[in-house]
Amino acid sequence: MPKLRVHNFSMSLDGYAAGPLQDLKHPLGRGGERLHEWVFETVAGHAMFDGGGGGSTGIDNEFLERGDRGIGATIMGRNMFGPIRGPWLDEEWTGWWGGNPPYHHPVFVLTRYPRPPLVMEGGTTFNFTNDSIEDVLERAFTAANGADVRLGGGVSTVQQYLRASLVDELHVALVPVLLGSGERLFDHLDGGPTGMERVEFAASDGVVHVVFARR
Amino acid sequence: MPKLRVHNFSMSLDGYAAGPLQDLKHPLGRGGERLHEWVFETVAGHAMFDGGGGGSTGIDNEFLERGDRGIGATIMGRNMFGPIRGPWLDEEWTGWWGGNPPYHHPVFVLTRYPRPPLVMEGGTTFNFTNDSIEDVLERAFTAANGADVRLGGGVSTVQQYLRASLVDELHVALVPVLLGSGERLFDHLDGGPTGMERVEFAASDGVVHVVFARR
Numbered sequence: 001m002p003k004l005r006v007h008n009f010s011m012s013l014d015g016y017a018a019g020p021l022q023d024l025k026h027p028l029g030r031g032g033e034r035l036h037e038w039v040f041e042t043v044a045g046h047a048m049f050d051g052g053g054g055g056s057t058g059i060d061n062e063f064l065e066r067g068d069r070g071i072g073a074t075i076m077g078r079n080m081f082g083p084i085r086g087p088w089l090d091e092e093w094t095g096w097w098g099g100n101p102p103y104h105h106p107v108f109v110l111t112r113y114p115r116p117p118l119v120m121e122g123g124t125t126f127n128f129t130n131d132s133i134e135d136v137l138e139r140a141f142t143a144a145n146g147a148d149v150r151l152g153g154g155v156s157t158v159q160q161y162l163r164a165s166l167v168d169e170l171h172v173a174l175v176p177v178l179l180g181s182g183e184r185l186f187d188h189l190d191g192g193p194t195g196m197e198r199v200e201f202a203a204s205d206g207v208v209h210v211v212f213a214r215r
Numbered sequence: 216m217p218k219l220r221v222h223n224f225s226m227s228l229d230g231y232a233a234g235p236l237q238d239l240k241h242p243l244g245r246g247g248e249r250l251h252e253w254v255f256e257t258v259a260g261h262a263m264f265d266g267g268g269g270g271s272t273g274i275d276n277e278f279l280e281r282g283d284r285g286i287g288a289t290i291m292g293r294n295m296f297g298p299i300r301g302p303w304l305d306e307e308w309t310g311w312w313g314g315n316p317p318y319h320h321p322v323f324v325l326t327r328y329p330r331p332p333l334v335m336e337g338g339t340t341f342n343f344t345n346d347s348i349e350d351v352l353e354r355a356f357t358a359a360n361g362a363d364v365r366l367g368g369g370v371s372t373v374q375q376y377l378r379a380s381l382v383d384e385l386h387v388a389l390v391p392v393l394l395g396s397g398e399r400l401f402d403h404l405d406g407g408p409t410g411m412e413r414v415e416f417a418a419s420d421g422v423v424h425v426v427f428a429r430r
Contacts, residue, residue, distance in 0.1 A: 013387065013425055014401035015230040172228065174389070176416045176425040178401070178408055186229035186393070193393055201391045203418035210228055210391040 002141055003148045003168035004075075006158055007067030009185065010035035010173045010207075016182035017155045024083045027096050029182055035175050038207045039064060048102045059204040063171065072144025074103055075136055077157030078111040081126065087113050094118055095126065106143040108136050110157060133160050155183040162192040167214065170196065174208040217356055218363045218383035219290075221373055222282030224400065225250035225388045231397035232370045239298050242311050244397050250390050253422045254279060263317045274419040278386065287359025289318055290351055292372030293326040296341065302328050309333055310341065321358040323351050325372060348375050370398040377407040382429065385411060389423040 011017045012035060019029030028036060039045040043055035044064040055061070082093045095101055095118075104123040111128050118126040129136055140149040151161055161167050170193065172185070186193075193212060200211035226232045227250060234244025243251060254260040258270035259279040270276070297308045310316055310333075319338040326343050333341040344351055355364040366376055376382050385408065387400070401408075408427060415426035 013389065015399075174228065174423070176413060176423070178411070178413075178427070180404070180406055180409060184230075189395070191395055194395060196393070198391060198393075201421075203423060206416075208389070208391070208418060208423050212393070 002072075002144060002146060004137060004151055004161065004166055005067075005071070005148050005169040005171075006151045006153075006167055007169075007171045008039070008064055008173050009153065009158065009171060010038075010175055011185050012179040012182075013174065013176045014178045014180065015184045015186060016179040017153070017158075017185040019179055019182040022079060022083060027083065031179050032182065034177055034179070038173070038175065038204075041206075044068075059202055059209065060173075060207050063173065063209050067150065067171070070148050071105065071150045072147030073105055073140040074107045074150045074152050075140050075157070075161075076107060076109055076152035077154050078109055078113075080153045080157070081109045081111075088115055091115060091118075094120065100124075106140070107152075108140050108143075110136060133164060133166070137161075137166060155185055158185065159188050159192075163188070163190050165192055165195060165214070167193075167196075169214075170212045171200075172210045172212075174210065175206070176208070217287075217359060217361060219352060219366055219376065219381055220282075220286070220363050220384040220386075221366045221382055222384075222386045223254070223279055223388050224368065224373065224386060225253075225390055226400050227394040227397075228389065228391045229393045229395065230399045230401060231394040232368070232373075232400040234394055234397040237294060237298055242298065246394050247397065249392055249394070253388070253390065253419075256421075259283075274417055274424065275388075275422050278388065278424050282365065282386070285363050286320065286365045287362030288320050288355040289322045289365045289367050290355050290372070290376075291322060291324055291367035292369050293324055293328075295368045295372070296324045296326075303330050306330060306333075309335065315339075321355070322367075323355050323358075325351060348379060348381070352376075352381060370400055373400065374403050374407075377404050380407055380410060380429070382408075382411075384429075385427045386415075387425045387427075389425065390421070391423070 019032035022029045038060050042061040042064050044061050046055040100122040101124045107126050109128045112130050114128045114130055196212040196214050199213045202209045234247035237244045253275055257276040257279050259276050261270040315337040316339040322341050324343045327345050329343045411427040411429050414428045417424045
Protein backbone atom coordinates (compact mmCIF):
# COMPACT_ATOMS: atom_id res chain seq x y z
CA MET A 1 0.00 0.00 0.00
CA PRO A 2 1.38 3.43 -0.89
CA LYS A 3 2.01 5.66 2.12
CA LEU A 4 1.56 9.25 3.16
CA ARG A 5 4.95 10.40 4.47
CA VAL A 6 6.26 13.49 6.21
CA HIS A 7 10.03 13.95 5.92
CA ASN A 8 12.65 16.31 7.27
CA PHE A 9 10.12 18.30 9.20
CA SER A 10 12.39 20.61 11.15
CA MET A 11 11.45 21.64 14.65
CA SER A 12 13.23 23.59 17.38
CA LEU A 13 13.83 22.15 20.84
CA ASP A 14 10.95 24.27 22.14
CA GLY A 15 8.69 22.71 19.54
CA TYR A 16 8.38 25.32 16.80
CA ALA A 17 8.35 24.22 13.17
CA ALA A 18 8.15 27.78 11.86
CA GLY A 19 8.91 31.18 13.27
CA PRO A 20 6.24 33.87 13.66
CA LEU A 21 5.33 36.49 11.05
CA GLN A 22 5.88 34.68 7.76
CA ASP A 23 6.18 37.07 4.80
CA LEU A 24 7.91 37.40 1.45
CA LYS A 25 11.33 37.85 3.04
CA HIS A 26 10.76 35.24 5.74
CA PRO A 27 9.21 32.17 4.11
CA LEU A 28 9.80 30.23 7.33
CA GLY A 29 8.81 33.03 9.68
CA ARG A 30 11.22 35.19 11.68
CA GLY A 31 14.06 33.05 12.92
CA GLY A 32 12.63 30.01 11.15
CA GLU A 33 15.57 29.77 8.76
CA ARG A 34 17.70 28.54 11.69
CA LEU A 35 15.67 25.34 11.50
CA HIS A 36 16.74 24.69 7.93
CA GLU A 37 20.41 25.64 7.92
CA TRP A 38 21.33 21.97 8.23
CA VAL A 39 19.62 21.23 4.91
CA PHE A 40 21.85 23.65 3.04
CA GLU A 41 24.96 22.03 4.47
CA THR A 42 24.29 18.67 2.83
CA VAL A 43 25.01 17.32 -0.64
CA ALA A 44 21.29 16.73 -1.21
CA GLY A 45 20.44 20.25 -0.04
CA HIS A 46 22.92 21.78 -2.45
CA ALA A 47 21.62 19.63 -5.29
CA MET A 48 18.06 20.65 -4.48
CA PHE A 49 18.52 24.38 -4.10
CA ASP A 50 21.61 25.57 -5.91
CA GLY A 51 22.24 22.98 -8.57
CA GLY A 52 24.79 20.88 -6.72
CA GLY A 53 28.42 21.03 -5.73
CA GLY A 54 29.71 20.58 -2.21
CA GLY A 55 27.95 19.76 1.01
CA SER A 56 28.28 16.99 3.56
CA THR A 57 27.31 13.37 3.35
CA GLY A 58 26.36 11.48 6.50
CA ILE A 59 23.19 11.08 8.52
CA ASP A 60 21.60 14.43 7.68
CA ASN A 61 22.19 13.93 3.98
CA GLU A 62 20.82 10.41 4.10
CA PHE A 63 17.61 11.54 5.75
CA LEU A 64 17.23 14.38 3.29
CA GLU A 65 17.65 12.07 0.29
CA ARG A 66 15.25 9.55 1.73
CA GLY A 67 12.53 12.20 1.73
CA ASP A 68 12.49 12.23 -2.07
CA ARG A 69 12.80 8.52 -2.65
CA GLY A 70 9.72 6.68 -3.88
CA ILE A 71 7.57 9.82 -3.88
CA GLY A 72 5.14 10.39 -6.74
CA ALA A 73 3.13 13.38 -5.55
CA THR A 74 3.24 16.06 -2.85
CA ILE A 75 0.54 17.73 -0.79
CA MET A 76 1.21 21.10 0.79
CA GLY A 77 -0.68 23.91 2.44
CA ARG A 78 -1.08 27.23 0.83
CA ASN A 79 1.32 28.93 3.26
CA MET A 80 4.06 26.63 2.12
CA PHE A 81 3.35 27.66 -1.46
CA GLY A 82 3.54 31.37 -0.75
CA PRO A 83 3.05 34.34 1.58
CA ILE A 84 -0.21 35.58 0.03
CA ARG A 85 -3.34 35.24 2.19
CA GLY A 86 -6.99 35.46 1.15
CA PRO A 87 -8.06 35.50 -2.52
CA TRP A 88 -5.30 35.49 -5.15
CA LEU A 89 -5.04 39.01 -6.55
CA ASP A 90 -3.44 37.71 -9.74
CA GLU A 91 -1.63 34.58 -10.85
CA GLU A 92 1.86 35.96 -10.78
CA TRP A 93 3.00 34.10 -7.68
CA THR A 94 4.34 30.69 -8.74
CA GLY A 95 5.89 29.47 -5.50
CA TRP A 96 9.12 30.06 -3.60
CA TRP A 97 11.23 27.84 -5.83
CA GLY A 98 11.73 29.61 -9.16
CA GLY A 99 10.88 28.21 -12.59
CA ASN A 100 12.04 24.65 -11.93
CA PRO A 101 10.79 23.64 -8.46
CA PRO A 102 12.49 20.68 -6.73
CA TYR A 103 9.40 18.44 -6.93
CA HIS A 104 9.24 17.10 -10.50
CA HIS A 105 5.83 15.55 -9.92
CA PRO A 106 2.22 16.67 -9.27
CA VAL A 107 1.83 18.93 -6.24
CA PHE A 108 -1.53 19.55 -4.57
CA VAL A 109 -1.86 22.90 -2.81
CA LEU A 110 -4.66 23.09 -0.22
CA THR A 111 -6.40 26.44 -0.44
CA ARG A 112 -9.87 27.84 -0.08
CA TYR A 113 -9.19 29.78 -3.29
CA PRO A 114 -8.68 27.41 -6.23
CA ARG A 115 -6.97 28.68 -9.38
CA PRO A 116 -5.90 26.99 -12.62
CA PRO A 117 -3.09 24.44 -12.44
CA LEU A 118 0.42 25.81 -12.86
CA VAL A 119 2.66 23.73 -15.09
CA MET A 120 6.31 24.40 -14.27
CA GLU A 121 9.57 23.25 -15.82
CA GLY A 122 10.99 19.93 -14.76
CA GLY A 123 7.75 18.04 -14.32
CA THR A 124 6.19 19.94 -11.41
CA THR A 125 2.52 20.89 -11.71
CA PHE A 126 0.87 22.83 -8.91
CA ASN A 127 -2.81 21.91 -8.53
CA PHE A 128 -4.91 24.17 -6.31
CA THR A 129 -7.81 22.58 -4.52
CA ASN A 130 -10.36 23.24 -1.82
CA ASP A 131 -11.43 19.60 -1.61
CA SER A 132 -11.40 17.80 1.75
CA ILE A 133 -8.00 16.54 2.92
CA GLU A 134 -9.24 12.98 2.37
CA ASP A 135 -10.23 13.67 -1.25
CA VAL A 136 -6.96 15.45 -1.94
CA LEU A 137 -5.07 12.47 -0.54
CA GLU A 138 -7.06 10.19 -2.84
CA ARG A 139 -6.22 12.33 -5.86
CA ALA A 140 -2.57 12.48 -4.82
CA PHE A 141 -2.35 8.69 -4.52
CA THR A 142 -3.89 8.38 -7.99
CA ALA A 143 -1.43 10.91 -9.40
CA ALA A 144 1.48 9.14 -7.69
CA ASN A 145 0.51 6.01 -9.58
CA GLY A 146 1.62 3.47 -7.00
CA ALA A 147 4.38 5.54 -5.41
CA ASP A 148 4.08 7.23 -2.01
CA VAL A 149 2.73 10.71 -1.37
CA ARG A 150 4.76 13.26 0.53
CA LEU A 151 3.04 15.66 2.89
CA GLY A 152 5.15 18.78 2.72
CA GLY A 153 3.84 21.26 5.22
CA GLY A 154 3.36 23.70 6.76
CA VAL A 155 2.46 23.05 10.32
CA SER A 156 -1.32 23.30 10.08
CA THR A 157 -1.48 21.05 7.02
CA VAL A 158 0.52 18.33 8.76
CA GLN A 159 -1.66 18.75 11.85
CA GLN A 160 -4.84 18.24 9.82
CA TYR A 161 -3.59 14.94 8.42
CA LEU A 162 -2.21 13.83 11.82
CA ARG A 163 -5.54 14.56 13.49
CA ALA A 164 -7.24 12.40 10.87
CA SER A 165 -4.68 9.62 11.51
CA LEU A 166 -3.80 9.61 7.81
CA VAL A 167 -0.04 10.01 8.17
CA ASP A 168 1.86 6.73 7.81
CA GLU A 169 5.37 8.05 8.49
CA LEU A 170 6.47 11.16 10.33
CA HIS A 171 10.11 12.15 10.33
CA VAL A 172 10.97 15.04 12.64
CA ALA A 173 14.36 16.73 12.35
CA LEU A 174 14.88 18.31 15.74
CA VAL A 175 17.29 21.22 15.76
CA PRO A 176 18.47 21.96 19.31
CA VAL A 177 17.86 25.71 19.31
CA LEU A 178 15.19 27.79 21.04
CA LEU A 179 12.93 29.95 18.86
CA GLY A 180 10.73 31.29 21.65
CA SER A 181 7.58 31.58 19.52
CA GLY A 182 6.03 30.48 16.27
CA GLU A 183 3.92 27.54 15.17
CA ARG A 184 4.20 24.29 17.07
CA LEU A 185 4.06 20.97 15.26
CA PHE A 186 2.78 19.02 18.27
CA ASP A 187 -0.25 21.18 19.05
CA HIS A 188 -3.93 20.75 18.28
CA LEU A 189 -3.50 17.06 17.51
CA ASP A 190 -6.34 15.66 19.62
CA GLY A 191 -4.40 12.46 20.15
CA GLY A 192 -3.89 11.98 16.40
CA PRO A 193 -0.37 10.51 16.60
CA THR A 194 -1.30 8.21 19.51
CA GLY A 195 -1.31 5.22 17.22
CA MET A 196 2.19 5.92 15.95
CA GLU A 197 5.32 4.35 17.34
CA ARG A 198 8.90 5.44 17.16
CA VAL A 199 10.81 3.34 14.65
CA GLU A 200 14.04 5.32 14.31
CA PHE A 201 16.19 7.69 16.33
CA ALA A 202 19.57 8.99 15.19
CA ALA A 203 21.57 12.14 15.78
CA SER A 204 24.19 13.90 13.70
CA ASP A 205 26.32 16.62 15.28
CA GLY A 206 23.60 19.19 14.62
CA VAL A 207 20.25 17.48 14.16
CA VAL A 208 18.23 14.76 15.89
CA HIS A 209 16.20 12.58 13.55
CA VAL A 210 13.17 10.78 14.93
CA VAL A 211 10.81 8.72 12.79
CA PHE A 212 7.34 7.60 13.82
CA ALA A 213 5.22 5.11 11.90
CA ARG A 214 1.60 4.19 12.12
CA ARG A 215 1.10 0.81 13.72
CA MET B 216 29.96 33.24 41.30
CA PRO B 217 27.83 30.27 42.33
CA LYS B 218 25.21 29.30 39.78
CA LEU B 219 21.60 28.22 39.63
CA ARG B 220 21.54 25.03 37.56
CA VAL B 221 18.84 22.81 36.10
CA HIS B 222 20.02 19.29 35.26
CA ASN B 223 18.59 16.19 33.62
CA PHE B 224 15.28 17.84 33.02
CA SER B 225 13.55 15.19 30.94
CA MET B 226 11.19 16.23 28.20
CA SER B 227 9.34 14.33 25.48
CA LEU B 228 9.72 15.16 21.79
CA ASP B 229 6.37 16.91 21.92
CA GLY B 230 7.62 19.08 24.75
CA TYR B 231 6.11 17.59 27.88
CA ALA B 232 8.20 17.40 31.05
CA ALA B 233 5.47 15.65 33.00
CA GLY B 234 2.39 13.69 32.11
CA PRO B 235 -1.10 14.81 33.12
CA LEU B 236 -2.93 13.86 36.34
CA GLN B 237 -0.11 13.54 38.86
CA ASP B 238 -1.12 11.59 41.96
CA LEU B 239 0.33 9.25 44.57
CA LYS B 240 0.79 6.41 42.11
CA HIS B 241 1.96 8.67 39.26
CA PRO B 242 4.52 11.10 40.69
CA LEU B 243 5.44 12.17 37.15
CA GLY B 244 1.88 12.18 35.83
CA ARG B 245 0.32 9.51 33.63
CA GLY B 246 2.93 8.31 31.17
CA GLY B 247 5.54 10.61 32.68
CA GLU B 248 7.65 7.70 33.93
CA ARG B 249 8.64 7.03 30.30
CA LEU B 250 10.67 10.23 30.50
CA HIS B 251 12.77 8.90 33.35
CA GLU B 252 13.40 5.30 32.38
CA TRP B 253 16.82 6.27 31.08
CA VAL B 254 17.84 7.42 34.57
CA PHE B 255 17.22 4.01 36.06
CA GLU B 256 19.39 2.37 33.43
CA THR B 257 22.56 4.19 34.51
CA VAL B 258 25.10 3.51 37.24
CA ALA B 259 24.32 6.87 38.84
CA GLY B 260 20.59 6.21 38.71
CA HIS B 261 20.99 2.87 40.46
CA ALA B 262 23.23 4.44 43.09
CA MET B 263 20.69 7.18 43.67
CA PHE B 264 17.54 5.14 43.88
CA ASP B 265 18.30 1.56 44.82
CA GLY B 266 21.62 1.70 46.58
CA GLY B 267 23.85 0.84 43.65
CA GLY B 268 24.84 -2.17 41.61
CA GLY B 269 24.62 -2.37 37.83
CA GLY B 270 23.63 0.15 35.23
CA SER B 271 25.34 1.69 32.24
CA THR B 272 28.15 4.18 32.04
CA GLY B 273 28.41 6.50 29.05
CA ILE B 274 26.87 9.83 28.11
CA ASP B 275 23.63 9.45 30.04
CA ASN B 276 25.45 8.44 33.18
CA GLU B 277 27.92 11.30 32.83
CA PHE B 278 25.15 13.85 32.55
CA LEU B 279 23.33 12.36 35.50
CA GLU B 280 26.42 12.48 37.69
CA ARG B 281 27.21 16.00 36.63
CA GLY B 282 23.85 17.10 38.00
CA ASP B 283 24.98 16.38 41.56
CA ARG B 284 28.50 17.72 41.29
CA GLY B 285 29.25 20.99 43.08
CA ILE B 286 25.69 21.37 44.33
CA GLY B 287 25.14 22.61 47.91
CA ALA B 288 21.38 23.18 48.00
CA THR B 289 18.26 22.38 45.98
CA ILE B 290 15.12 24.35 45.23
CA MET B 291 11.97 22.51 44.19
CA GLY B 292 8.28 23.17 43.80
CA ARG B 293 5.74 21.63 46.04
CA ASN B 294 4.47 19.27 43.33
CA MET B 295 7.91 17.75 43.08
CA PHE B 296 7.85 17.15 46.82
CA GLY B 297 4.50 15.42 46.80
CA PRO B 298 1.01 14.92 45.37
CA ILE B 299 -0.88 16.83 48.09
CA ARG B 300 -2.50 20.11 47.01
CA GLY B 301 -3.82 22.94 49.18
CA PRO B 302 -3.12 23.10 52.94
CA TRP B 303 -1.19 20.21 54.49
CA LEU B 304 -3.69 18.06 56.37
CA ASP B 305 -0.95 16.64 58.58
CA GLU B 306 2.81 16.32 58.45
CA GLU B 307 2.98 12.68 57.54
CA TRP B 308 4.08 13.19 53.94
CA THR B 309 7.89 13.42 53.86
CA GLY B 310 8.54 13.32 50.12
CA TRP B 311 8.73 10.65 47.43
CA TRP B 312 12.16 9.42 48.40
CA GLY B 313 11.88 7.47 51.66
CA GLY B 314 13.83 8.16 54.85
CA ASN B 315 17.15 8.97 53.19
CA PRO B 316 16.45 11.21 50.18
CA PRO B 317 19.13 11.50 47.48
CA TYR B 318 19.91 15.17 48.23
CA HIS B 319 22.12 15.18 51.33
CA HIS B 320 21.93 18.98 51.60
CA PRO B 321 19.34 21.68 52.37
CA VAL B 322 16.29 21.58 50.11
CA PHE B 323 13.90 24.51 49.75
CA VAL B 324 10.34 23.60 48.85
CA LEU B 325 8.25 26.44 47.38
CA THR B 326 4.74 26.33 48.78
CA ARG B 327 2.04 28.74 49.80
CA TYR B 328 1.63 26.61 52.93
CA PRO B 329 4.80 26.66 55.05
CA ARG B 330 5.35 23.97 57.66
CA PRO B 331 8.25 23.19 60.02
CA PRO B 332 11.51 21.97 58.47
CA LEU B 333 11.84 18.25 58.00
CA VAL B 334 15.22 16.82 58.96
CA MET B 335 15.84 13.54 57.17
CA GLU B 336 18.60 10.96 57.34
CA GLY B 337 21.71 11.51 55.27
CA GLY B 338 21.91 15.28 55.55
CA THR B 339 18.75 16.30 53.69
CA THR B 340 16.58 18.95 55.34
CA PHE B 341 13.37 20.03 53.62
CA ASN B 342 12.58 23.70 54.29
CA PHE B 343 9.11 24.91 53.32
CA THR B 344 8.78 28.52 52.29
CA ASN B 345 6.37 30.94 50.70
CA ASP B 346 9.03 33.61 50.17
CA SER B 347 9.54 35.08 46.70
CA ILE B 348 11.61 33.00 44.29
CA GLU B 349 14.38 35.61 44.53
CA ASP B 350 14.51 35.41 48.33
CA VAL B 351 14.49 31.63 48.26
CA LEU B 352 17.37 31.68 45.80
CA GLU B 353 19.27 34.00 48.13
CA ARG B 354 18.69 31.65 51.08
CA ALA B 355 19.68 28.66 48.97
CA PHE B 356 22.95 30.30 47.90
CA THR B 357 23.69 31.06 51.55
CA ALA B 358 22.90 27.48 52.57
CA ALA B 359 25.06 26.15 49.72
CA ASN B 360 27.97 28.05 51.18
CA GLY B 361 29.80 28.81 47.95
CA ALA B 362 28.61 25.79 45.98
CA ASP B 363 25.96 25.95 43.24
CA VAL B 364 22.22 25.62 43.73
CA ARG B 365 20.23 23.06 41.82
CA LEU B 366 16.75 23.90 40.61
CA GLY B 367 14.92 20.59 40.72
CA GLY B 368 11.47 21.07 39.27
CA GLY B 369 8.68 20.65 38.48
CA VAL B 370 7.79 22.46 35.34
CA SER B 371 6.16 25.55 36.80
CA THR B 372 9.01 26.11 39.25
CA VAL B 373 11.60 26.01 36.49
CA GLN B 374 9.40 28.30 34.40
CA GLN B 375 9.23 30.87 37.20
CA TYR B 376 13.01 31.06 37.46
CA LEU B 377 13.44 31.07 33.67
CA ARG B 378 10.97 33.94 33.32
CA ALA B 379 12.98 35.89 35.88
CA SER B 380 16.20 35.09 33.93
CA LEU B 381 17.72 33.60 37.08
CA VAL B 382 18.73 30.24 35.62
CA ASP B 383 22.44 30.07 34.73
CA GLU B 384 22.47 26.58 33.22
CA LEU B 385 19.63 24.55 31.77
CA HIS B 386 20.22 20.94 30.79
CA VAL B 387 17.33 19.32 28.94
CA ALA B 388 17.31 15.55 28.46
CA LEU B 389 15.06 15.04 25.46
CA VAL B 390 13.49 11.61 25.24
CA PRO B 391 12.21 10.95 21.71
CA VAL B 392 8.73 9.73 22.63
CA LEU B 393 5.33 11.40 22.29
CA LEU B 394 3.26 11.90 25.45
CA GLY B 395 0.36 13.74 23.81
CA SER B 396 -0.46 15.88 26.84
CA GLY B 397 0.91 17.09 30.13
CA GLU B 398 2.95 20.07 31.24
CA ARG B 399 5.27 21.71 28.75
CA LEU B 400 8.65 23.03 29.83
CA PHE B 401 8.88 25.64 27.07
CA ASP B 402 5.58 27.40 27.73
CA HIS B 403 4.76 30.61 29.55
CA LEU B 404 8.35 31.80 29.41
CA ASP B 405 7.79 35.33 28.08
CA GLY B 406 11.14 35.26 26.35
CA GLY B 407 12.92 34.29 29.57
CA PRO B 408 15.52 31.98 27.98
CA THR B 409 16.22 34.43 25.14
CA GLY B 410 19.53 35.39 26.72
CA MET B 411 20.71 31.79 26.90
CA GLU B 412 22.86 30.10 24.31
CA ARG B 413 23.38 26.47 23.54
CA VAL B 414 26.72 25.31 24.85
CA GLU B 415 26.40 21.54 24.52
CA PHE B 416 24.58 18.97 22.42
CA ALA B 417 25.14 15.23 22.66
CA ALA B 418 23.02 12.17 22.08
CA SER B 419 23.18 8.67 23.53
CA ASP B 420 21.19 5.87 21.93
CA GLY B 421 18.12 6.88 23.89
CA VAL B 422 18.41 10.49 25.04
CA VAL B 423 19.42 13.83 23.55
CA HIS B 424 21.23 16.13 25.94
CA VAL B 425 21.15 19.87 25.28
CA VAL B 426 22.68 22.42 27.62
CA PHE B 427 21.94 26.14 27.55
CA ALA B 428 23.87 28.74 29.54
CA ARG B 429 23.17 32.35 30.32
CA ARG B 430 25.40 34.66 28.34
